[in-house]
Amino acid sequence: MNTYVALLRAVNLGSRGRLPMARLREIITGLGWGEVRTYLQSGNAVFTSAAADAAEVAEALRGALRGDGLDTEVMIRTGQQLAELGAAGHPFAADDSDPTHLQVAFPLAPVAVETVAAMPIPARERAQRWDGEIALHYPDGVGRSKLTTAHLQRHLGTPVTCRNWRTVAALAEWCA
Incomplete structure (x- = not known):
């Protein structure tokens, strides 16, 4: 199974x-x-x-x-x-321990590193391709950001869904 x-x-x-x-x-x-x-x-x-x-x-x-x-x-x-993502830890966790400031975008189709790197990112926020997903950092909170799911989809060219790090870690634990 x-x-x-x-x-x-x-x-x-x-x-x-x-x-x-x-x-x-x-x-x-x-x-x-x-x-x-x-x-x-x-x-x-x-x-x-x-x-x-x-x-x-x-x-x-x-x-x-x-x-x-x-x-x-x-x-x-x-x-x-998912277990491997959880075991690796979020790439921006060393800079911000609040799991609600750390998100992971899961694209429907694979996205190239260059596509993520070329995406316009609001000041102080960060995004990087990570093990096929996109690690996101919202130091001022997701609700205040212009880096929305719609923004991500438009620039990445594929549907995405985002989860905060707490959710990803819980799902990863279930899979470990």
């Missing part, structure tokens, strides 16, 4: 994209996958599947969600990928 992490984009933000986590667990279980756990209310799930292809897992889950009335991007990572 393979362990996967599903990170759903734009779930339970305001009144759009409503999806109770109990329903997400039902959908994942209905696909024949097991050991389903969800974290918080923002579309994070860890589960096991005999499927060996993460892209197939993503497409199956996205199709099931669409059939349930929710059309959103699904970023799938292997449990090993």
Whole structure:
């Protein structure tokens, strides 16, 4: 069995994209996958599947969600990928120990180092490609930043979903 992490984009933000986590667990279980756990209310799930292809897992889950009335991007990572991210620690953690100031953007499609390096970044904030993801640092808090998910998607050329470091570390621990 393979362990996967599903990170759903734009779930339970305001009144759009409503999806109770109990329903997400039902959908994942209905696909024949097991050991389903969800974290918080923002579309994070860890589960096991005999499927060996993460892209197939993503497409199956996205199709099931669409059939349930929710059309959103699904970023799938292997449990090993998340465990390795957690073990490595956030690249900006040495400069800021507040996990809410540290985010990870998970792109749908791979993004080149040069693309991230060329992205305009507001003063004091930082972004760098890191193990296929994008490490972000918001020293003044995410809510005050102009480096939004929409900004990231526009400059990276692919949908992304972001999670704070506390969430990433918790998911990584579940996968370790």
